[in-house]
Amino acid sequence: MFSIFFLILYACNPTPKYETIDGILEVPENRQNPDSRTLKLVYKILKAKKADSLKAPIVLLQGGPGGATITMEAFWENNPLRDDRDIVLMDQRGTGESQANCTDIGKAMFNILRQDLTQEGEIKALDSVFSECKKTMKKNRVDLAGYNSKENAADFEDLRIALGYDKWNLFGGSYGSRLGLTIMRDFPNSVRSSVLASILAPETNFFNATIRNLENSLFSVLELCDQNEDCNNQYPNLKNRLLKTLKKLQTEPLRLDYEDKAFVLNSQDALILLFMNLYDRNSISSIPLLINALEKGEPKPLKNAIKNIGDMYNFINWSMNYSVMVYEELPFYDAAALKKEVKQSTIIEFDSISFALSDKLAANWHSFRATDFENQPVVSEIPTLIASGGLDHVTPPSNATEALKHLKNGYGILFPDEGHNIMNPCFLKIAKEFINNPSQKPNIDCSSIRKPIEWDLSPSF
Structure with a gap:
């Protein structure tokens, strides 16, 4: 079940509002156990700003493991990636509003x-x-055997089917990259393209x-x-x-x-x-x-x-x-x-x-x-864009280098002066262009422009 919220525009408010859909997806806690409990996973769809767009949506894969996703809604409300694609957010099992323990x-x-x-x-x-x-x-x-990436990936496949999307584009970072690679492995026919950052691959x-x-x-x-x-x-x-x-x-x-x-x-x-x-x-x-x-x-x-x-x-x-x-x-x-x-x-x-x-x-x-x-490494032909930060202390660029060896249509970007969290304008620009044309080698020229750290030299007292 889900509810649709139509936001009415008033002349006094120049900022446009766009349709969002809230819903709950019911899934087995452990698909290997026929007597498993049922979990209720909360999701939200930020509909594309271009209302008649038929482009494949983007599904967000949060990191952690254990990070909530729907709390990031404000960041994506006016993100350029939403211009002509639905943005799908779901709190992963055991996180946020999805029956967190x-x-x-x-x-x-x-x-x-x-x-x-x-x-x-x-x-x-x-x-x-x-x-x-x-x-x-x-x-x-609670069946702890059900809290892993394989079950998590199956949840997102169930969500895709429930929402009626033929294929979608994955967008994830850190643990979200591990989840994304698992989805690419287990449900390859459901993925049109993947944009992954700060790589935590299965073989890491x-x-x-x-x-x-x-x-x-x-x-x-x-x-x-x-x-x-x-x-x-x-x-x-x-x-x-x-x-x-x-x-x-x-x-x-x-x-x-x-x-x-x-x-x-x-x-x-x-x-x-x-x-x-x-x-x-x-x-x-x-x-x-x-x-x-x-x-x-x-x-x-x-x-x-x-x-x-x-x-x-x-x-x-x-x-x-x-x-x-x-x-x-x-x-x-x-x-x-x-x-x-x-x-x-x-x-x-x-x-x-x-x-x-x-x-x-x-x-x-x-x-x-x-x-x-x-x-084992994920072997895939799905077009995949992988971004790394040269100063990443959790998932260094070497992780991406290894993962790319097994991705036939994979492309890597290195931002030498970024850490683990990569969400700069250059990356978002490349990501949008790649999602629009995943069969083409992405233009990553902007990533070669160094942006040195701007040190905080203010008094510390």
């Missing part, structure tokens, strides 16, 4: 972060939080590379500051200062008042702040400022960064996140390879469990594990 975990994680806990202490505290969540889900008859060994990816990105950012005269003059010798500050915070954590409660900021928390600031070019610009604030104990930049962590923790549904990652990544976790990474790491002693899925926590979450099939 244990929605208070993010708040609990943030409260753990407030405390001055060791890594083992954080693991123990988080394990307690997730254990309570599992008890609640068991009481509600996510756990093993987490530390290396963070270090490469962070130190690259610090090097860019060193190479910029203004940034280097204001924030010289950043790498050594950072390592020295992290070392000091191990024994002398900063104590802040945040939202009328104590927040003890230790070396693990400091690294999380930096991790969060690496997501996009705007927050990357303030990393030198943030390191300076950590060194000098200046509260304003630290509180702004802490807020970003709280927002992220509350945006992600961690039940869905853990379920997908445990099922699809843990079976292919290479302890020996990770041990080698640890030996080569500069920052591992400061590493925190709060932003990386611990193998100890993961093993306790559920017992379901993917077969080798879910770790």
Whole structure:
């Protein structure tokens, strides 16, 4: 069932309003279990501004795993991609309005972060939080075996059929790229083209590379500051200062008042702040400022960064996140390879469990594990545009390079000065042109125009 909202235009309002459709899709929680519960997934269609357009729609595939999608509606309302194509948003199973489980975990994680806990202490505290969540889900008859990319992909295929679309164009980033590749693999006849960014492909060994990816990105950012005269003059010798500050915070954590409660900021928390600031070019610009604030104990930049962590923790549904990652990544976790990474790491002693899925926590979450099939590259002839950020600390460009080897009609774009979140005008322009003509090699000339980071050189007090 769905309802249609016709928005009436008044002369006093010059901004045009366009039709949207709200609906609910009912799907099995676990298609492998005939006795599975039924889930109600909430979706919204932003109808094309050109009302008589017959062009294939664009379906958005949110990242995370566990990120809500419909909350992004405002971003897409007047996006150029909507000019002559419907934009379809659906909160993935277990996220947002689609029967999300244990929605208070993010708040609990943030409260753990407030405390001055060791890594083992954080693991123990988080394990307690997730254990309570599992008890609640068991009481509600939640089948954790159904929360994975294969089931997620099947949900979107059911949605396409229910809405009567012959084919559609996929648009996803981060985990959304993993979901997109799964849809391309399982339902190739339903996909006209794909635009994917920040690639997390099935064959990506996510756990093993987490530390290396963070270090490469962070130190690259610090090097860019060193190479910029203004940034280097204001924030010289950043790498050594950072390592020295992290070392000091191990024994002398900063104590802040945040939202009328104590927040003890230790070396693990400091690294999380930096991790969060690496997501996009705007927050990357303030990393030198943030390191300076950590060194000098200046509260304003630290509180702004802490807020970003709280927002992220509350945006992600961690039940869905853990379920997908445990099922699809843990079976292919290479302890020996990770041990080698640890030996080569500069920052591992400061590493925190709060932003990386611990193998100890993961093993306790559920017992379901993917077969080798879910770790194989997706081989496809579907026209696919893949974008990467040169400073991406989560899904580096090498992920895209590997995925493109198996995509016959795949094209790659690299934005050297972007992080994990890529949504700049050049990318959107290329994406729109590609979706309109996916059989043609895209013109990516605008991506070659470097746009260096505009460093935040404002006073930090």
